[in-house]
Amino acid sequence: ENVDPQKTAFLLRKAWTLYSVTPLYRFHRARLRDYARLLSAFIAAEKQKGLAVEVGVELDIKVAVSSLADLRGSEQDQAAVLVQLSLRSRASSRNSEDKLVWLGWFCSVYGDDLSENVPEDFTCLPLFLTHGAESYTSMVGSWFQKTFDCCFRRLAISPLNLSWMVAMWAGCKLDRAASAVELDFSVPHLSQPLDISYAIHPEDAKALWDTVQKMPGEITQEEVDVFMDCLYAHFHRHFKIHLSAAKLVKVSTAVASAHCDGIVKILHSQYLPGVLMLLTELAISQIQ
Amino acid sequence: HLATSLPLPSGRDHLRPRIDLIVFMIDIKSKYSLKNVEASLAHVDASFFLGKVCFLVTGVGRVNACSIETSAVCKLGEAYCSPMLFCELELEGIRVATAQRLHRMLQICAGHIPGVSALSFVSLMRSSDDD
Numbered sequence: 001e002n003v004d005p006q007k008t009a010f011l012l013r014k015a016w017t018l019y020s021v022t023p024l025y026r027f028h029r030a031r032l033r034d035y036a037r038l039l040s041a042f043i044a045a046e047k048q049k050g051l052a053v054e055v056g057v058e059l060d061i062k063v064a065v066s067s068l069a070d071l072r073g074s075e076q077d078q079a080a081v082l083v084q085l086s087l088r089s090r091a092s093s094r095n096s097e098d099k100l101v102w103l104g105w106f107c108s109v110y111g112d113d114l115s116e117n118v119p120e121d122f123t124c125l126p127l128f129l130t131h132g133a134e135s136y137t138s139m140v141g142s143w144f145q146k147t148f149d150c151c152f153r154r155l156a157i158s159p160l161n162l163s164w165m166v167a168m169w170a171g172c173k174l175d176r177a178a179s180a181v182e183l184d185f186s187v188p189h190l191s192q193p194l195d196i197s198y199a200i201h202p203e204d205a206k207a208l209w210d211t212v213q214k215m216p217g218e219i220t221q222e223e224v225d226v227f228m229d230c231l232y233a234h235f236h237r238h239f240k241i242h243l244s245a246a247k248l249v250k251v252s253t254a255v256a257s258a259h260c261d262g263i264v265k266i267l268h269s270q271y272l273p274g275v276l277m278l279l280t281e282l283a284i285s286q287i288q
Numbered sequence: 289h290l291a292t293s294l295p296l297p298s299g300r301d302h303l304r305p306r307i308d309l310i311v312f313m314i315d316i317k318s319k320y321s322l323k324n325v326e327a328s329l330a331h332v333d334a335s336f337f338l339g340k341v342c343f344l345v346t347g348v349g350r351v352n353a354c355s356i357e358t359s360a361v362c363k364l365g366e367a368y369c370s371p372m373l374f375c376e377l378e379l380e381g382i383r384v385a386t387a388q389r390l391h392r393m394l395q396i397c398a399g400h401i402p403g404v405s406a407l408s409f410v411s412l413m414r415s416s417d418d419d
Binding site: 188248 | 321323351352353354
């Protein structure tokens with residue numbers, strides 16, 4: 001759990017698109033360099049077929065696959081695997097740095113529920129996070145699916161799960177001044193779609209959560225319901241609108257933000273493991 | 289007869305026919321609908337809960353849009369001893385099948401099916417649920 005903040009700084013403040021991944025068959029950590037080479041060849045072949053988006057300048061995609069030993073929850077978790085795609089323009093000089101165009105990483109933080117019940121030869125890394133063009137995501141995904149017989153699915157986050165996230169994260173203790181807690185709703189079935197954004201002062205939100213939560217470290221569905229009902233009641237008192245009838249689409253706090261389409265941004269390194277643990281749980285429940 | 293909540297406006301009581309079945313609709317995407325149903329239940333006479341009430345939970349096709357926990361909804365059905373039907377109104381096949389089920393239940397509750405009473409039917413549904 002003691003993750004070196006330097007090593008994981010690159011994970012913060014980026015919008016990650018989430019996927020759930022079924023266990024990988026015959027994935028060997030010793031062969032990461034080989035996998036990078038094979039993936040690189042696969043991407044080059046896909047480009048030849050004209051499936052990639054790049055036009056004009058002939059561009060080389062360099063692939064790096066590495067292990068992030070610190071990024072895991074328990075000893076049972078597999079260490080995270082990072083895939084980086086960089087662009088190496090032929091026109092550039094030898095000294096110019098490769099431009100990072102796509103990042104993807106597999107991880108498991110306290111994913112024991114899944115790894116306990118899986119036969120040997122399978123590696124459990126149920127959460128996959130990507131940042132970069134969708135065309136690269138689909139190429140990397142296809143290669144992994146073909147090579148390790150696994151299955152990727154976009155991880156959607158239901159309003160129920162978003163409420164859990166906002167309650168948990170609004171209650172986090174932060175030493176610096178925090179940004180507002182924001183909930184975004186969309187109102188369906190109207191001739192003109194209506195979006196409602198509800199911003200709450202972070203100290204008020206934390207104070208509310210502190211009165212609701214009974215046992216520190218434990219959160220129950222009832223507590224989340226009470227927290228959300230208070231927020232809805234307050235909004236109704238002022239605007240006569242029942243937010244509980246609208247669709248909760250996005251939640252943002254100083255710790256992290258999450259969108260129902262499965263897009264997450266983690267802002268605070270201290271809570272990185274906690275957020276990943278929750279996302280791992282969601283990924284596992286989507287797989288099972 | 290459709291109503292957004294109970295109690296029904298008292299002005300039209302004398303014009304209203306006998307009510308044989310009350311179907312409470314809960315949209316799994318709207319927490320408000322659950323709260324509304326819970327508030328409306330308080331206005332229903334106890335005799336209705338002997339087989340003349342049922343809960344219809346809609347929107348179950350979209351698991352990723354749910355705002356209500358399924359267990360909370362099931363607990364409601366248990367608390368009021370009434371059957372819970374789950375359906376997805378956006379799919380025509382399921383919509384039609386659900387309508388047929390409700391129609392059948394209504395026929396039983398209205399006493400049109402000889403030999404089956406509302407009470408016997410609901411206890412039949414309950415014992416099959418427990419299995």
